[in-house]
Amino acid sequence: MVPEIIPAVSNDYREPSRDIPGGLKAEDCPQFVVIGFDDNRVSENLEWFLDVLKNKKNPFGKNNQKTFDATQIQLSFYMIGSSGPGMYSWKKAYDLGHEVGVHTFSHPHGIEHDGALVLKKLDYKAHQEEIQACIRELENLGIEREQIRGYRQPFLQYTMHSLAAVALEGLSYDCSIEEGVAFGEDGRNFYWPYTLDTGSPGNRYFFPKGHVQHILPIQGLWEIPVYQLMLPDMDAAIKHGLKNKAGAYYSLKEKIGTDRITGFDYNLWVLYKFTEKEFSTTLKYNLDLRLEGNRCPFTFGAHSDEYSAERASRREALIDFIDYALTKPEVRIQSAVNLLEWLRKPTKL
Template sequence: MILDLLLRFWRIEMKFYSILLIFALSYSYSLASPLIKDDLPLAKPCDQKKCELPDCRCSSSEIPGGLSRDKTPQFVFLTFDDAIRSDNYQLYVDAFYGRKKNPDGCNVSATLFVSHDYTIYPKLHDLYENGFEVALHSITHDPNTTKWQQASVAELTDEFDGQRQIINKFAKIPNSDIHGMRVPFLQLSGNNSFEVIKQMGLEYDCSWPSRSYVDPGLWPYTLDYKSHQDCPIGPCPTASLPGVWVVPMLDLFDQKKVPCAMVDQCTNIPSDAANITEWIIQNFNTNYKNNKAPFGFYVHATWLSIKKEHNEAYKKFIDYLQSLPDVYIVGIHRALEWVKNPVPIGSPDWPACPTVTKSACEDIFCTYTREDESEILMHICADAGCPDKFPTPGNPLGN
């Protein structure tokens, strides 16, 4: 029964991504861009004399700080999207807890892009306290991609700032430790979601795929100036938005050389664990043996549970990464801290290990009836108290 439900959810998710990919290939950015209109200043070509770290970086494949490749760390972003449930929580624990540390002595980490419905907030709290980075993936995760494509700044604020408020109150995670966001289905809305990042005081977006700047890969950059990144799922931003960081999702390529931003989209891959691991390593080496642009393995937890071979291959890939002396498995924010102030591997100025202040979070659940008369549970940290209403955009605290 549970496996049938997981298969159903995974197939629905993949259906939406397939529709989105077809749309992206059928319509150019120039056709999509008129959907988003605003009065923000148009970004100009990057002036490298004015755009300097730590506050500004031109879109570029050059290693930050002009470091040589052998002195540059290879950052790896292992990210997961959607709700934190009991089943995927255990997958994360099994894959990450108890692992040896990165070469700098800090814990390995993954980044969780969290949506609201069905998230068990005490389990999210536990993952946060054990070193996972928590980022935003909207309240509703509405499957209507047109909604995200045409969303206004106000609508996106309700979704993402609302989710930040929910996580802050019901998972007891400080706003100051929430740095980034990813829009559902990677459906950008032109300048709007990036303007929301700036208005909310967030640091980065990780929703923008690239299939043209993979070899060598784009390093993270800011939107002070015009980006030259390709736009597979438009509309993409055109405005100058100083200080907003883009973390490009460099496409993987399956065995038929079909690009896929999310691993779930990669359909032409091996079936056995050993060869799946080898396929992942081949994609990783595109970065590692080139300019060491951060390598991202972006996936939904269902991909790990749908086939035991996927989960086995994933763990073997992490084992392989940990055998390399210059690879750092980190949350996205930690890597950006290095990009802003790049120093050679082993430097005494290397960023200190991240810390969190731990607090108690007893799990209680609250029961609500939706408009369609279906019942939904919400697990929260007990001392937050059950909200009167189930949180929604516009009323994230359920008052």
């Protein structure tokens, strides 16, 4: 059983809404891009990203620090604590201003299945132990406890137990719930991040009441969702130069047979075997949709372990997207915790 009383995480309150916070017009709203790397067990890969990104800056704007104008781009890194000893690249990321968060200590499954049968569910106390052990490793590297604010559940197998543990440990936000899944949602009108005071639309869509992953409200705990990636149609293929080996443009939506997939690089590289051009085109297309619509933050989940020197083309594809994003004057590539700062006090460009 989850604890009967879960303390309020904060006094923040935002219902799930497609409206831009603060009543801002789309043209006045920053277009946040939040790239969150999970695991981070290979220092060489992480060091490469840190070195490449350290000189990339957000558009100048009006030189307003409240909208992160002209700031260094910042990412979020969610660490597996058991890999912590000797991982000084984690401290380097922190020292460079990137966010460092929790991805548990041992990367356990939140739920164990045998087909449709749930065999075991990790309870909130076990989740707390995982979070605490990860935080200890981060502190051992010199990362300050009060700067550790975010959590991602391994395999996105969140439950009420995992979220209760996040709240009990005093973290500010979770980023494990999928949104953008319902009919009519198309990348232009996704829900903005919200607090879990009234639950989660994405959770209710996937996991109705009675399901093992259905969640109850938690006061003041923010959810920065994993948004679906819409797959490029023919118009997007033509715009971004997506061609097959014969030189013909093609629709990824038709090739894959669906219009959206979970917004994680694992799904693109591993499950659907995307080419590098398909990868970068998909990310660019989704940014284009955000800019056409309600400026909902574009969050993308990644794994730095998948970007080794031997997979240089993957590195190039991700950097190609980042460079494309930085050509848009409205874009601000920032960590999830910095997005949270803006959500609390929305400021126009």
